[in-house]
Amino acid sequence: MKKTKWELKKTTKLDLNLPVDEDILSILNARGITKKEDIIKFLKPSLKDLEDPKKLYDIEKARDRIITAIENDEKICIYGDYDVDGITATTILYLGLKELGLKNITYYIPVRDEGYGLNNEALKSIKEDNCDIVITVDCGITSYKEIDYANKLGLTVIITDHHTLLNPIVPNAYAVINPKRLENKYSFNDLAGVGTAFMLLITLFEKYNKYEEAFKYIDIVCLGTIADIVSLTSNNRIIVKYGLEKISYTENLGLKTLCTKIFGDIKNHKFTSSDVGFGICPIFNAAGRLQDAKLVVKLLTSDNIREVEVIIDELFIKNEKRREIQNDIFELAKKELEDSSDLVLVSSSPKYHHGVIGIVAAKLVDTYYKPSIVLEEKIEEKIAVASCRSISNFDITEALKNSADLLVKYGGHKGAAGFTIKIENIEKFKKRINEYAKKILKEEDFTKLISIDKKITINKISYEFYKTLELLKPFGFGNPTPIFLTTNVIVDESKLIGENKNHLSLNFSQKGYTVKNAMWFFNDELKDNIFYDIVYKLNINEYKGRSFVKVYIEDMKESLLTDDKLLFMKSIYDTRFPIKSIFYTNKEVDINDNLSIKTEANRIVIFKNREYISRLDENISQLLIQLNMFYNRKFNIKIESIEKKDALNVVEILIKESFDFVCYKKEPVNIFNKIKKELIDKRNYNTLEKKALASLFHDDKNLLISNKNITGFSFKSEHYLNLLRTFAIFYTNKEDEKPLLLTKDKTLLNDSYLKNFTTNTKSSYLILDRNTYKKEVDLTKFKKIILLDNSIEKYDNFKELHLEIKIKDNVKNISKENIEKYGVDNIYIKQLPNDNKIELKQKYENGEIILADNSIIEII
Incomplete structure (x- = not known):
């Protein structure tokens, strides 16, 4: 098994009155989303919540210049990039500007050999094509010299880009739109390139009084946003949520035809980020990796179904070829590196293809969890082009900086980078970067950290729980698919599957629940243990029209066999x-x-x-x-x-x-017996409940309950629940009249029985919680009242509940020390099944040590 470390995310206690599953709130809490308004916005993103694009510096200046170009019939060239972000950004501006009336428009997508960003040869050809304006998308922010060259040519350049600025001074373009500009009043700086271009398009459509119509392109914007792995929070979350929904009824002929070929009936397909990231985008990327990304722009801008079908067929062929090349290179690199003890893995060959070496480097990191560098050697040019991927504690760009004298050029960020090097320097570089790594990396840095959102019990692994998790969608970078931990499961059966028999399929079970066909990819070993702790993600698979919850295992370890009975009971009890x-x-x-x-x-x-x-x-x-x-x-x-x-x-x-409660025998004793069976089954009411019910119904008195009249225990609203439920159900059944509940206490307001058997309108019966409800109430209008008021000892015409609670010395607090001393057999919590509570009541009476929280008052 791989060397891994598990880390359960920390959470803080929240007191939020929200009708949201506790597990959802816990996951959001672990991700730092803790405020009520932030939770609501996250779970219910709205297009109305998109930040005003006009807060982006220079965007209005760019908008007005483009409008002038439309009016004067000037020619605009959109300068894109060969990845999906650049392709989609080019597409939406091309289609959007044509819709707004621009007649002279073209686009330029560099091939991969030209390199990323603007280049002078391309700008020269654009000028020779009689273009007046160049709008860059997903590039341009670092092209200082190229922008100066464009200015000399007489081109007006508008930059839309999202990449990091090299310094606060931007290139000398007519307008520079970038969410990372320091001058912005726009608060979100993580838009994709296509998202930045979309903001420009929105401001243009708004100026033409067509604001809503701009969102017809949100499906295309969604593709580039997911592909560029920007954080799916804030504005990106809104774009992707609505974009995924739009794909099902997209107006774009190319996208519609492609998705129908991949997914079938798209109108009934609920698109996910994974569908885009692993289904659509690799096909788009294949063109840019192996040949020319303009093919994809042509697909997305064509209204000719025959042309669209031909392009799609070609893209499928290219993607299959890309996959074959990628797999071949990965196998070659793996064979070379599998016995390597180097801290940084370096594989170089003229057989490699520069279009896929980044993917191969990423797969090597996944396989070995070491920084990995893959180089394509260009023998005739005597240079090699490299793609690098790293692990969390190793800044690959800083490592390249240490070897800068050996490199022709380099660039990137902490986790990924690229460089060009003379072939003759590769061995020197390999030695240098590993010497650097020895100074930087420690043994624990090669232990992969798995960050766990929540520990859950096996009963949660269900279609029903997954449907609850869908509230958190869309998943992606910045909002990853939740990772769960379940302990002490029994592995019933396991088998190796796949062409190379390198994947594990296994069944596991616990406490009457069974999970079948859990998948653990790229693992062909499982020790001969019975009990395991597992870390995993959940998804839904469909087979022959049926939906099944699917467990995808991230890691497994031998179980420590710590008792999780209480966690299991809490999970069952707290099901919403x-x-x-x-x-x-x-x-x-x-x-x-x-x-x-x-x-x-x-x-x-x-x-x-x-x-x-x-x-x-x-x-x-x-x-x-x-x-x-x-x-x-x-x-x-x-x-x-x-x-x-x-x-x-x-x-x-x-x-x-179901809270259907009917007792056809209307004598009070029959109603009470049935209520008791409903609420606590074979248990008896506790001392407080017995005394209170006797006062209310035997003595026929209104009742005051105050902690001033009770010694030995401080009662809270949760301790009155069965009493109040009994009162409410009794009058609802006996008199066909629900009591009025006046309170602001969340425990009482959220109780399911009280919700169903009380009212907030007129009634002859009243539950008044003076501890939280301060408005004046005329008590003379009610036939029977329960008054909760800890500020007084007496009230006219009310019987006070006097009580002395004595909890025996054999009851100890639940604490780590007491659990270690006394074990977990005799722990009392409110989530215990009724039969266990009866059993512990007897043990309590017999003087056995009981570990308990305040809920033990239920049986005293």
Whole structure:
């Protein structure tokens, strides 16, 4: 197994009143998104939240000059780049300016041999083509000399770029638009090149009173934004979210035809960042890597279906060729380097192709977790061109700087770089950079750090949990797919798969839950252990019309077998409803059908009237069965949508908690018995609940509950829940009237029973929480009242609840020291199943040591 280190992200305690799954809030917390307004904006991004592009310095100056060009019929050339960011930026400006009325427009995309950015030969040819204005996209910010040359030629240059400035003084262009400019009032500096060009396009369309129409290009903008691996936060998150949605109904003929060939029915396909990053972009990049990226611009700007189909066929051929070349080079490099003890891996050959050496270098880092450099030797020119990728603690550009005297030129950033070198200097360079690495790198730097978003229990590995995680989409750089940790799973079966038998497929299980066909790529070893801790990502796979949650393992380690029973119980207990689920049936169903569920042979079975329809997946069935068995919780389902796939109806449902409570025998004793069964099953009410209920119903008195009248324990709102629930359910059933609940306490407001059995309008019965609700209330209008008020001891016409709580000395606090001393067998928390609580109640009475938090008051 690879040398790895796991790090669980730290979180802070949040007190937010948001109807959002706790796991989602925890992941956002770990990623530094903690404020309520930031969470809402992150989970519900809106085009209205896009920052005003006019805050970008020079953008209005550029806009006005372009409008003048349109009016005067001047000729504009868009100067792009050969990667997807540059290609898409060129496309949207070309199409957008034509739509606004520009008749004389062309574009220039350099081939890879010309190198990145502007070059004088290209500028000269553009001038000879009678162009008046050059708009750069995804390049230009470092082209000081080239801009000066363009000025001498009489070209007006407008730079749109997102790359880092070499210094605060920008090139001497007519206008320079860059989100990283110090003069900007624009707060987000991580737009892609296409995002920067899009901001210019938006300001142009806005000037023509066509602001909304600019967003027809957001699908193209989305492609370049994902491809350039910029942070999918803030404005980029908005662009990508809406761009992915737009692809399904794109107006771009080239994109529509390509996506249909790759994904089939795109109208019913929910596009993801992975679809773009691993499906669409490699095909686009293949043209630029092996030949000429202009082919892709032609695809995205063509309205001729025959031309589009021919280009797509050619791109598929090029991509297959690119993949073959890439794999061949990787295998050659791996064979050369597999026994190398060098700290920095360097592989050089005239057989390599400069278009894919960056990908190969990245794969070498993934394989060996060492800085990796791959060079293509150009024998006739006596030079080699290199691409570098690095690990987290090694700044590759600084390493190149140390060898600058051996290089013709170099550039890049901390994690990736490139350089040109004379072939005769390669061995010297290899020695020099490894000597430098010995001074910089420590042994622990070669241990790959895996940052874990959250530890979860096996019951979370489900279609239902994945649908909850979709709130966090789109995933990508800056907002990566969450990584989870689950401990103490049992590996039931494993097998090697793949053409080279270098991938592991395995099944694992725990506590009645089973996960099948988990994948661990590029790992062909698993020690003969039974218990493992696993770190993984989740996704959904489809097969024959059915959706399955898929586990993609990042790492596995032998389990330390620490007891996680309490974490498991908390996870089950804290499950938030409603949750989305799915079932499949060949029976006819309608969206308005009333379906019922029941348990048969450890599965949740679905009926329409009395006819069997289908059953839920094993793991969601197990969850619902355990919630019912442990806590007496009940559920119903509602159809959300139905989609026909082949012979199957794919039915998306919403699983809700059921709070249907009816007692046909209206005598109070019968109602109370049924309420007790509903709330606490076989347990008894505790001392406070018994005394309070006796005062309310036996003595027929209004009740005041105040901590001033209680000794030995400080009660909080959570400790009154069963009492208040009983009061609310009783009058709802007995008098067909829900009590009025007046409180600002989050625990009371968020309680599912109180939500269902109280009202915020007129009632004859009242629960008044004076600890949080301060408005005046006329208490004479109510027949029966529970008053919570810790500021007083007495109230006229109310019976005070006097109570002396004595918790026995055999109850100890839950602490690390006490757990080490007494173990985990006798721990009491509110999330325990009812049967366990009854068992611990007996142990408490018998004087056995109990470790507990304040929830132990439930049984005292």
